[in-house]
Amino acid sequence: MTDHFLSPALYVLMIVLVMKVVDGLPQRTFSLRKPPKVAIGLWLLVAIPSLLQFAFPQIYDTLHRDSDLIIDHGQWWRVYTSFMVQDGGVGGTAFNLFVLALIGFAAERVWGTRTLLAFVPALMLVFSVDTFLVHGPPGGGNSGLTFRLATSIAGLALLIRPGRRHYLLAAAIVVDGAVLLLLGDGHGEPMITGVVAGLIAALVQRRWPRVWHPVAADPDARGNTPEPEETPEPESDLEGH
Numbered sequence: 204m205t206d207h208f209l210s211p212a213l214y215v216l217m218i219v220l221v222m223k224v225v226d227g228l229p230q231r232t233f234s235l236r237k238p239p240k241v242a243i244g245l246w247l248l249v250a251i252p253s254l255l256q257f258a259f260p261q262i263y264d265t266l267h268r269d270s271d272l273i274i275d276h277g278q279w280w281r282v283y284t285s286f287m288v289q290d291g292g293v294g295g296t297a298f299n300l301f302v303l304a305l306i307g308f309a310a311e312r313v314w315g316t317r318t319l320l321a322f323v324p325a326l327m328l329v330f331s332v333d334t335f336l337v338h339g340p341p342g343g344g345n346s347g348l349t350f351r352l353a354t355s356i357a358g359l360a361l362l363i364r365p366g367r368r369h370y371l372l373a374a375a376i377v378v379d380g381a382v383l384l385l386l387g388d389g390h391g392e393p394m395i396t397g398v399v400a401g402l403i404a405a406l407v408q409r410r411w412p413r414v415w416h417p418v419a420a421d422p423d424a425r426g427n428t429p430e431p432e433e434t435p436e437p438e439s440d441l442e443g444h
Contacts, residue, residue, distance in 0.1 A: 207331065207386035217379050217394055222355045224360050224372050228419040230312040241319045242307030249299050249345050252287045261286045267343040273334060282331045288343040299345050306353045313356055315418040322404060326351050330396065346390060351397035358401025363420045373398055
């Protein structure tokens with residue numbers, strides 16, 4: 204995977220587009236008493252080993268993705284632990300952890316705690332299958348998971364809030380990912396597949412709403428959608444007319 208010098212700008216563009224999608228969806232509110240538990244837990248799961256690896260390199264050696272060790276030596280756990288360590292140095296680690304915090308919080312506001320708790324492992328399970336079959340370069344990092352989680356929000360919006368705004372935003376995200384792929388940056392793939400994953404998850408929600416029920420699919424959920432204004436009562440004159 205080769206990152207082009209334009210890649211960071213395209214990553215930021217994707218994040219901006221996703222946050223624009225989030226602004227148009229109903230959201231759950233959190234507080235100190237009711238924090239976003241899944242987002243915090245996921246961030247800690249990534250942040251702790253990612254930071255400790257700088258002092259204890261053996262953590263990276265044990266958890267990173269290595270196709271030779273996975274396919275030829277049966278170290279299957281690396282498929283599911285490589286997102287917990289980083290291969291981009293201090294700068295890449297800082298960026299990945301910041302984006303994960305931002306996207307994790309936004310995703311839990313839209314998907315909801317219970318749904319996100321199921322959705323994150325599902326993303327990891329589905330999109331890690333090829334790692335068992337294809338020899339790829341060794342590495343680590345949570346960007347693939349984070350980008351899919353981010354753009355899944357656009358896929359969700361396409362089904363539950365169809366409209367010109369979300370169609371254009373989703374199309375822009377797909378184009379962003381396609382440009383990255385053309386530039387030789389594999390991060391474009393999770394951007395595109397994340398949209399598809401979100402759309403599929405929203406379809407599953409329609410089939411089994413009690414099990415898989417995003418907050419954004421709930422018409423009673425509150426968020427940035429403005430509340431209807433109350434109609435003021437007509438003022439009576441001094442004589443009561």
